[in-house]
């Protein structure tokens with residue numbers, strides 16, 4: 001795998017120099033430049049969409065089982081480069097190396113799942129209401145898929161879109177996050193070279209938000225993009241949805257979460273603490289599936305809080321190349337937004353432990369690395385949050401977990417659904433009735449019982465409701481409904497004109 005120092009967009013197999021340049025820096029040591037990226041313009045995006053449109057019919061004409069073989073080869077290439085790709089992820093966004101290995105494994109799992117789908121892509125044969133007539137359904141590729149992704153999962157989440165899109169006969173324009181260009185360039189190389197993809201089948205455009213929106217709008221106007229897959233914030237997802245909707249398309253939107261964890265009196269408290277620690281502070285709280293609020297029964301609240309605070313205080317924070325629970329935040333942009341929430345906490349809540357940025361003046365026991373050089377933050381637990389609080393109602397996307405209490409199950413469910421998101425959720429209980437009642441009443445697309453809110457597996461439907469998305473689902477066979485469209489066919493071999501919806505007596 002080549003690790004690029006200078007990164008450009010790649011359109012129809014050729015580098016595109018684009019416009020402004022920027023450095024991608026290591027958030028653990030912000031003076032270390034990982035790569036220099038040259039960002040494309042709206043024209044770059046349109047050129048990529050044109051290249052993808054042109055390449056699509058020939059790609060779709062390749063038999064699906066053969067496209068499946070290309071996916072198999074991509075999976076093997078990623079497997080062979082697992083450690084080096086994970087290391088780029090760790091260096092570029094500060095994800096602890098163990099988590100980064102898991103992230104790369106998710107690409108391999110996704111390839112493993114879809115390589116076989118190339119030999120299925122089933123349609124149906126359906127009986128007709130008339131004699132001597134047969135009905136069929138077929139999955140057809142949508143055409144060109146535009147994929148816009150976030151940097152917190154710079155390689156796994158893109159594969160959730162790109163692998164099934166390619167397998168189904170679509171070509172792709174990918175706009176990765178601005179702050180993970182090295183990881184996305186390495187991913188693009190592995191896919192194109194590993195899979196032997198023809199020029200134009202998989203194009204990558206490094207660009208900022210305004211250029212992307214302008215390029216996307218023009219591409220939609222010219223009929224060059226047929227489907228958008230977007231992972232990012234609820235706010236930007238709304239804009240993407242509005243733009244794409246004006247062109248009569250429904251995007252696949254995977255947005256934010258304010259994921260609740262209910263801890264009942266029937267819970268194993270140590271297990272719940274372990275789950276809350278990983279869900280709240282893994283990836284420094286920057287997963288869409290990160291834990292937002294623990295909703296704990298008042299009878300076990302004090303005990304849970306004591307154990308949770310102790311676990312948070314003992315957790316290893318620091319250099320993500322080592323064995324830590326939490327590395328730095330991934331980019332200054334996210335750290336700044338997160339600090340606005342921290343500023344809000346001061347006058348509203350009393351937090352006993354240290355919070356904010358880890359520095360020499362605000363140190364943390366057992367910290368590994370150089371606090372002054374990186375975007376390292378204290379993990380924070382805020383007890384007593386409630387609806388109406390900024391940190392209860394909103395995704396904070398940082399290492400912050402709220403705690404609140406409930407008296408009866410109805411109240412727990414009200415609190416769990418109150419923020420209006422609906423991505424992931426968890427309940428800790430050994431009472432099966434509570435677990436199923438929670439599943440039945442939670443608004444979330446994903447439910448964990450006695451497990452963390454994050455850590456989805458690559459072959460189950462992934463996605464949310466409410467502010468978390470538009471009900472679209474990724475992963476497993478379900479995502480094929482995003483990247484294919486059903487076509488029906490009827491074949492009448494009666495030799496006469498038979499009309500549908502006729503009275504049966506007339507036959």
Ligand code: UN1
Pocket residue numbers: 152153157231286287288289453454455456457
């Ligand atoms: C995201 O944060 O966008 O379930 C996706 C998980 C991951 C995916 C998170 N496998 O935590």
